[in-house]
Amino acid sequence: MTPTTTAPGTLDLVPSSEPDGPAPAARARGLRKTFGRVVAVDGVDLDLPSGAVVGMLGPNGSGKTTLIRMLLGLTRPTAGHVELLGRTGADLPAALPDVGALVEGPGFHPFLSGRDNLLRAAATEPRLDGDLRAPVDAALERVGLAGGASGATGGGDAARRRYRGYSLGMKQRLGLAAALLVPRRLVVLDEPTNGLDPAGTRDVRGVIAELHDAGTTVLLSSHLLAEVEAVCTHVAVLQRGSLLVSGELTALLDGGSGELVLTTDDPDAALGALRAAGAGPYLRDGGVVVPAGPLEPPEVVAALVAAGVGVWEVRRRRAHLEELFARLTEEDE
C-alpha cells in the first residue's frame, strides 16, 4: 500500500515494504463524491494490497461507507476512478462475482426465513451452479446460524425462522453468510460487528482470520479501534472524506512514536539530568517522558545513572492505534 496523506508533515510516513507485490485487489485514484454541496469523499487514493486485511477507520460521517459503495460500483464517483480486481469503468461489475460484501447493514426480506433469503441470494450468484442448498448451509454453518447444537445464536434452528424475528446480531451473521456464499477474492465488510455480542465479535474475527489465511483480501470498515488492531494488517484512516494516512499497521505503529517512558525514584532530578543531557523530558502521570530526539535509550539511561537517579523501569511506548487514531482525527480540530 502506498502511504498517502492529505496533510503533509503531520505524520511520518513509512514506505511500503512490498512495492513490487501482486496487483492490488482494489485501487482508487482521485476519488471524489459530492451530494449537492456536501463533499462526502474527496481526493482519495487508496490501494488494497492483494491478500491484506485492510482496516478502514474513521469517525461517523467520515465517508467510509460512501468510499466502499464507490469501490463496489453502487455509487458513481463525482470524479476519479476505481479499479476492482483489475476491472474498471463499465467493466467493473465483471469483478463482482468474486467480491463478497456486507454494506450498510444486512438487507433481507422479513417474510422469508434466513435460509430462504440466502437461497434467493445464492440464485443470483454467478459462481454457483447446481444444488444451491449445500453452499447456503455451509455459509450458515460458518456464521453460527445453522441448526442443532452448533448454532451459536438463538438455539434451535435459527436459519429456518423468519428473518422478521431476528435479533440485530443474527441479522449481521446472516449478512456475513451472504458475503461468504462463494469463495471470494475480496470481501468487504462495512462495520460487521455492529450489534454483535462479544461471542459474535470473536466469531467475526475468526472468519476474517480464515479469509486472510485463504489469501482473500479483506476490507473492514469500523469505528471500533480494537477490532481493527486485532485483525488488520493494513490500516487506512478517513476523516471528513479525506484519507489522512494509510499503510501497514506495524509500520504506522512504529513510525508514529518513539518516546520513552521512565519510572524513577526522583522524577525532578531525572528531569534535570535529562535536560542537561540535551533531551526534552516532561512529566506525565508521574512518569518521565522522553520524546524521540537526539538521545538513544542507552544514552538516556546512562545520563540518569550518571546523575545518581534510580531507574525502575524504561519502556518504549508503541503508539497504540487508538492514540494514533485520536491524534490523527484531532489534529484538524
Added chain:
Amino acid sequence: MTTSTAAATRTTAPLGRLLGAELRWVLRRPRTLVVLGLLGLVPLAIAIGIATTGGPSAGRGPGLVAQVAGNGFVLPVVALGLSLALLLPLAVASAGADAIAGEAATGTLRGLLLAPVGRLRLVVMKSAGVVTVAVLAVLVVAVVGMVAGTVVVGGAQGTLVTLSGTTLGVGEALGRIGLVAVWTVGQLLAVGAVALAISTLTEHPLVVLACVLGGLIVFGVLSAIPSLDWLQPVLLTTGFSAGTDVLRDPMPLDGLGSSTVRALVYVVLGLAVTAWRMRRRDA
C-alpha cells in the same frame, strides 16, 4: 460445492434461475397472496348479490351487472371490467412498487446489484414478476367468475346471451372470455410498466402506489371534463371500458384495438424509463 467451468467464468447467473428466484419471491410474498385472494372475492360478491336479489330491482333500468342474472358467463367479463377500475391496477402497482422501490427499502437491491444480476437483466427479472402478478390477478377474477357464474348464477346450458340479444355457444363464449382476459392483462401491463418506472425513482413503495392510483383517479377526472376532450386519446383510462365490447354481437374491435395500442405505448415508455433509470441508479 458444485462449480462447473461455466460458473467459474461467467459474470451473471443464468437468466432462468434468476426468473425462477424472482417468481418464487413474488409468490411467497404474503401481500401478493392476500391481494389475489381479495380479487377472487369480487366475482363471488357479484354472484351472491345477483343470486339474492334475483335480477334488476324494480324501477331501474337493467345495468351491466344486471345482465349477469340468468346469464352466468357474463359474470367474468363484468367482474374483470369492475376490477379494472381500481382493484386490478392496485394489485399490479403493488407488485411494481415492491419490485424495485421495495427491494431498495429492505436493502436487498444492493445485494442484487452486487451479485451481480446485471442492471438490464434486473429489469427483465422484475418485469417478469410484475407480468406474473398481472396474469394471475386476471386469471383469479376470470376463473372464479366463471365458476361462480356457472354454479351460483347458472346459465342457459353454458351459453352466453350478448347485450345485442344473440346467444353464443360454449366455445365462442369461452373465446370471448379469454379475449377479454388477455386484453385486461394488456391494460394492466401498461399500469405495471408505469409502476416499475416510478419504482426506480424512489425508495418508498408507498410513493409508487400513491402515484399510480392517484394518476388513475386524475385520469378519470380529466376524462370527465368536456373541454378536455382532446386529452382522451392519451389517457390510459379512456379505453378501460372497452372490455365489455366482447359482450356485443357482432363484436366491435375498434375500442379493444385502440386501447391495446395505447397500453402498448405506455408499456414501451414505462420500460424505457425503467431501463434508463436502472442503468444509473445508486443502490
